[in-house]
Amino acid sequence: MADKQEEKLRQLAKELFLNEYPNPERKGCPDSQTIRAIAFGKLRGEQASEWRTHFATCSPCTREYAGFRQEFQRVKRLQALGAIAAAVVLAVMAGWLALGKFGFAGRIIAASQSRSERARGLSRGWGTKGGAA
Numbered sequence: 373m374a375d376k377q378e379e380k381l382r383q384l385a386k387e388l389f390l391n392e393y394p395n396p397e398r399k400g401c402p403d404s405q406t407i408r409a410i411a412f413g414k415l416r417g418e419q420a421s422e423w424r425t426h427f428a429t430c431s432p433c434t435r436e437y438a439g440f441r442q443e444f445q446r447v448k449r450l451q452a453l454g455a456i457a458a459a460v461v462l463a464v465m466a467g468w469l470a471l472g473k474f475g476f477a478g479r480i481i482a483a484s485q486s487r488s489e490r491a492r493g494l495s496r497g498w499g500t501k502g503g504a505a
């Protein structure tokens with residue numbers, strides 16, 4: 373319950389802040405591209421922190437920055453989903469390889485692992501599996 377109240381207060385503070393520093397002429401504001409670069413973490417260092425200081429006293433910039441931040445988080449979520457999908461594909465492929473190749477051939481590899489030229493050839497299969505990770 374206390375959490376919800378705190379959340380409400382924070383929301384209120386945020387809304388107050390967003391209207392507390394109106395800057396309709398956008399005096400001294402960076403352009404949208406700069407704000408976007410900062411939100412996406414592409415602009416770092418002193419320059420970025422200078423702009424961040426500006427955001428703290430400029431409602432329009434803060435609003436824009438918050439918007440880009442949301443976009444950034446969406447992109448990151450999509451990328452994470454993509455990574456998960458790729459991992460699933462790899463897992464399926466590894467499973468398929470394990471069934472198709474190592475199910476039977478794996479026993480041969482195990483049997484001849486340390487001696488023949490053939491084992492070296494087959495071990496490339498293992499290498500692919502390991503390298504995928």
Ligand SMILES: [Zn+2]
Nearest residue numbers: 400401430433
């Ligand atoms: Zn500004």
